[in-house]
Amino acid sequence: MHVSYGELVRVVPDAIRMLGFTYSQADDSAEAVIWTECVLSAGYELLNNASVSNEPFRKAPIILDDDGGKVVVSVDRPLFAYAARIADLAISRAAAAGISLIRVIGEAGANVTPYIAYRVSRAGYGIAVISTASQEYRAHEGRTLVVAYPGGRIVHMARGQSIPCDALSEALPKSYSNEIKRACTDDGFAGVGTDGEILIITVAKQHIRDLPIGARSLCRLEQRIDVVAQLQNAVIEGLEVPSERHAILTGLAAKIRVENFDRSRTQAG
Amino acid sequence: MNPGSKQILRSDGLPIPPYLSQGWFDTHGISDVDLVLANLRSESCVMRPARLRAIKATPLSFARSLVKRMIAEKWRIERRLIDIDRDGVGKLIYRIFAAGRDFTFVVFSRRSDGTEHPGRIFESNFDLLAALFEGDVDDSRIEHEQQQLDGRLWQGRTDNSCLGWTLANRSVRFFNHIVEHLTQGRQPDKEFLKSGGGYIIRNAGWYGNGRFGSRSWKALGPRHPFSYPYHLDIFPLYLWRTVGFDIVETMARLRNPGAAAVLSAHTKAWMGIGNSSGIGMVAALVRWPAWMSAYNFPRELALAIILSQRGPVDTGAAESLCRLLRRAIDYYAEQPDSLIKGVERASVIKSGLEQVAMNAERMLGELSVGRSPKFGYWRAVTDFADMLGTVELSEQVNALLIQAHPEISDAMLDLFQQAMKVERTLDPTMDVAELRSIIARRYRWALEIDQLASGARKYFWYRSEENGENRRGERVIDPGEERESFVDVVGSIHALSADLARQNSNVAVAEFLLRHPEMSHAVSRVQLAAGFPYTEIRGNIIDANFLPMDGIRFLLSTMGLESSHPNSNQWVRGTFLQGAPLPEAIKQGIGDDWALPSLETQHS
Numbered sequence: 040m041h042v043s044y045g046e047l048v049r050v051v052p053d054a055i056r057m058l059g060f061t062y063s064q065a066d067d068s069a070e071a072v073i074w075t076e077c078v079l080s081a082g083y084e085l086l087n088n089a090s091v092s093n094e095p096f097r098k099a100p101i102i103l104d105d106d107g108g109k110v111v112v113s114v115d116r117p118l119f120a121y122a123a124r125i126a127d128l129a130i131s132r133a134a135a136a137g138i139s140l141i142r143v144i145g146e147a148g149a150n151v152t153p154y155i156a157y158r159v160s161r162a163g164y165g166i167a168v169i170s171t172a173s174q175e176y177r178a179h180e181g182r183t184l185v186v187a188y189p190g191g192r193i194v195h196m197a198r199g200q201s202i203p204c205d206a207l208s209e210a211l212p213k214s215y216s217n218e219i220k221r222a223c224t225d226d227g228f229a230g231v232g233t234d235g236e237i238l239i240i241t242v243a244k245q246h247i248r249d250l251p252i253g254a255r256s257l258c259r260l261e262q263r264i265d266v267v268a269q270l271q272n273a274v275i276e277g278l279e280v281p282s283e284r285h286a287i288l289t290g291l292a293a294k295i296r297v298e299n300f301d302r303s304r305t306q307a308g
Numbered sequence: 309m310n311p312g313s314k315q316i317l318r319s320d321g322l323p324i325p326p327y328l329s330q331g332w333f334d335t336h337g338i339s340d341v342d343l344v345l346a347n348l349r350s351e352s353c354v355m356r357p358a359r360l361r362a363i364k365a366t367p368l369s370f371a372r373s374l375v376k377r378m379i380a381e382k383w384r385i386e387r388r389l390i391d392i393d394r395d396g397v398g399k400l401i402y403r404i405f406a407a408g409r410d411f412t413f414v415v416f417s418r419r420s421d422g423t424e425h426p427g428r429i430f431e432s433n434f435d436l437l438a439a440l441f442e443g444d445v446d447d448s449r450i451e452h453e454q455q456q457l458d459g460r461l462w463q464g465r466t467d468n469s470c471l472g473w474t475l476a477n478r479s480v481r482f483f484n485h486i487v488e489h490l491t492q493g494r495q496p497d498k499e500f501l502k503s504g505g506g507y508i509i510r511n512a513g514w515y516g517n518g519r520f521g522s523r524s525w526k527a528l529g530p531r532h533p534f535s536y537p538y539h540l541d542i543f544p545l546y547l548w549r550t551v552g553f554d555i556v557e558t559m560a561r562l563r564n565p566g567a568a569a570v571l572s573a574h575t576k577a578w579m580g581i582g583n584s585s586g587i588g589m590v591a592a593l594v595r596w597p598a599w600m601s602a603y604n605f606p607r608e609l610a611l612a613i614i615l616s617q618r619g620p621v622d623t624g625a626a627e628s629l630c631r632l633l634r635r636a637i638d639y640y641a642e643q644p645d646s647l648i649k650g651v652e653r654a655s656v657i658k659s660g661l662e663q664v665a666m667n668a669e670r671m672l673g674e675l676s677v678g679r680s681p682k683f684g685y686w687r688a689v690t691d692f693a694d695m696l697g698t699v700e701l702s703e704q705v706n707a708l709l710i711q712a713h714p715e716i717s718d719a720m721l722d723l724f725q726q727a728m729k730v731e732r733t734l735d736p737t738m739d740v741a742e743l744r745s746i747i748a749r750r751y752r753w754a755l756e757i758d759q760l761a762s763g764a765r766k767y768f769w770y771r772s773e774e775n776g777e778n779r780r781g782e783r784v785i786d787p788g789e790e791r792e793s794f795v796d797v798v799g800s801i802h803a804l805s806a807d808l809a810r811q812n813s814n815v816a817v818a819e820f821l822l823r824h825p826e827m828s829h830a831v832s833r834v835q836l837a838a839g840f841p842y843t844e845i846r847g848n849i850i851d852a853n854f855l856p857m858d859g860i861r862f863l864l865s866t867m868g869l870e871s872s873h874p875n876s877n878q879w880v881r882g883t884f885l886q887g888a889p890l891p892e893a894i895k896q897g898i899g900d901d902w903a904l905p906s907l908e909t910q911h912s
Binding site (some may be wrong): 040041042043044045046047048049056061062063064067099100102112120121123124125128130132134135185238274275276277286293294295296297298299300302303304306307 | 428430465467468517518519520521522523524525526527588589617732734736737770771772773774776777778779780781785786787788791794816817818819822823824825826827828829830846877879
C-alpha cells in the first residue's frame, strides 16, 4: 500500500510511545525508524522486532567503562530507541578528542547502525560502524560495516564482510590496538568479535585522512547509499509497504488514544 | 551590535535569531538597528497568555499572505461542473490554475438533515466533503475518491496525486435563510446576517500532509504555489467559501427558475468561511517552539521597525492608518459581543478605536502644520491606545499599524519563511554548565512557577479514541494520564533543572542525555531558546487557571482568522477570509486591501 512520509512522521512517534518509551525518546527514535524505512526499507522491521512494554520507562543505557576516548555502553533492547543518543555521544567525544571509540554491547540491531552513521556524519564527522548481530538476529543481519563521511549525504555499507584488519591497524593510533584486536575475527577481516556488539569509530574532519574510512577500505564496500536522494524520493513519492505491516504500526499508534468515558466529549471544547 | 550573530542578547536576555542578519537590515534600508532591537517587545509582555489571546491577524497571517499571492499571480478558479439538485445534493468540480500549475477540487455535497453539525472530528455526519488534487482527474478517479472519502470516511485511502481531503458543514440557519431569500428573488436580511459569524459554510478540517496517504507538504518544491507554510491548509477555506456561494445560488435557481436572485457582490465579499477550533491547537503550539518563535518574531520586528522610525513621518502611511482605523470601527460595530469572561467586548474595542482614530487624525492634522509628537507619530498612536487599557484594542492597533506599512510587512514574509525552516536540533557537545546558564537566563519564569500550588497540575491533554480528538482531562478524576500529550513545559523544565543540578558542570549534554534520554526534548527546547526569541507561552498550560482559548485564539489569528468568538474557554469559533476578493477579482489581480469589511459600509 501507499504510505506518505508525512503520515509516518505523524504515526511513528505514537507507536514508539506505546512500546514503553517517553515522549522525548519517541521523537528521537522516530527519526531513526523513519530514516531507516526511507533509506533501507527496514524501519517497520525495527518496530516489529521491539516488544510491547507496559513499563512507563525503559532502562537508560549504562556506561560500563570510560577512559575519555574509549567508552563502553550497555544498551537494553531495542537499540533504535537509543541510536540518536549513542550517535550524539560519539559526536561529543570526537569533538573533544578528535577521535572517539564507542563499544556498544547489548543488542546490536545492525539495521539501525546506518542511521547512527548518518547522524554523526550530518554533524560534520567521519564515522565507521562495525557490528555483529546477536545470535538471535545473526541469520538476518550478520556482520555489517557502515562508513560515512562528513555531510550526511552518502552512507557506504557492507553486510557479511568487512574491511581488512590491516587497514584498521595501519590507520588507527596504537592505543587502539586492543579494540582492533577485538574487532577482528579469525578470517582477518574486521567485524566485531563478540555477538551483539557494535564498534563506533568517530573522527573529527581534520583527522579523517589518517583513518580507515579512506578509499582503500571503501573500495570493498558493496553498497553506496545516496541518503539525500533516498530521503527525497521517500518524501516526494511516498513509500510502498505491505499493508499488514502498516496495520501493525497504526494499531500500535492507536493505543495512545484514550478510551471514551462519560465526560470525555465535553473535554474538547 | 551584529544582529547576525546567534549570541546577541538584549539587556533583558532576548536573543536575536541567527537568520536576521545585518545584510537584511541593509537590504531594507534600516540603519538604526540598535534602536529597532531595543524596541522589540519583551517576552514577558508578548508571551503572556492574556496577551497572546489578544493578538490580531496582520498581513503576515497565512490567510492574508495566501490571498496576496493569489492576487499577485492572478490565480484562476473556474467551476467546471455543478451537478446538484434543489436540496444541494450532488457534485461540484473546480479547476484551479496557479503559477503554471493546475489543480482540481472535487466536492461531494450530501443531503443535509437540517441540523447544525459542530464539525467535531469524531463525527461522521458532514454536509460537504472534498478532495484537492494536483492536475486534472478523470471520472474514474473521482468515483474512486468518492468511495474512499464519502463511503469510508476516516478509513479511506488516497494517494500522492491528492493534496488532501477537507470537510465542511452548512451553517444551517444562515444557509437556509440565504437560499430562501434568493429563491424569492431577494437579498438576505443584513441584520440577520450580522447576528451570525458572516458565513454560509463552516470548515470542519483539512486532512493533508500525508494523512490518509495524501502527498506530504514537504514534497512540494520551492516554486510550488503552495510552498509557503500553511497556504495549502488555508486554500481549501477559500474554496469552501466559493462552493457555498455556488450551492446557495444554484439551489435558489432550481427552486425558482427565472426569478431567483444571486447574492450581491458586496454581500459575497463580506462573507467568509466559518471555523471552530478546540484545545488541540494549544498542544500544537507547545510542540513546535521554533514555529512559535516564527509566528511571533516577524510581527514583533515589523512593529519595532515602525516604532523606530525617526525623521519626517510618512504621511501616506499615517493617512492609511487613519483610514484603517475607521474601517475597523465599522467592522467591530457589526461584531457580536462575547459573553465569555476574559474576552473583551467588541463594543468596547470599537469605542477605543474611535478614540484612537480621533487622536491619530488630530495628530495627522498637526503634522501638516509642522508639529510632530516628541517620540514620533507611531509611538504616540500606540501609547495612546495602550493608555486606554484594553489589550485587544492595543493589539488591533498594532495590527493596523503593520497593515499601514505594506513595504515592511512584505519584507517580513521572506523572513518568516526562513523562520519556519528552523528545525528541532540538539547540540550534544554543549556542557551542563552552559545548559544550566541558559535555563537560568531564559526559563526563570518557569522555575518561578510553584508546581506544588493548588491546581498547578490539574489538567492533562490527551487524544481520544474518537479519531484522536484532542481533549483535556483532570488528573485526579479522568483516565488516560499515562498517555498524556506533551504540553507541560514548566514541569519538564523543573525536572531538567533538578537533574542537571546533580551533574558535574563539565559533563557533555550527550552524556547527560544518554543517562536521561527522557530529557532530550527539554534540552532541545532550552538550546533553541538560547538563540531564538518568543519560543514559549509564559504560563503553566496544565494549571487550573490556564485558559486554552488564549492559545487557540493566538494560533487562529496567526492563521488569519479576523474575528474569533470563544464559545467557552476551550472552544473558539470565528470567520476566515471575510472580505477577501472573489475569484473574478483575483484573476484580474485586484482586491488586496480587503481585511475588516463592513456589510453596511463599502470602504474604498
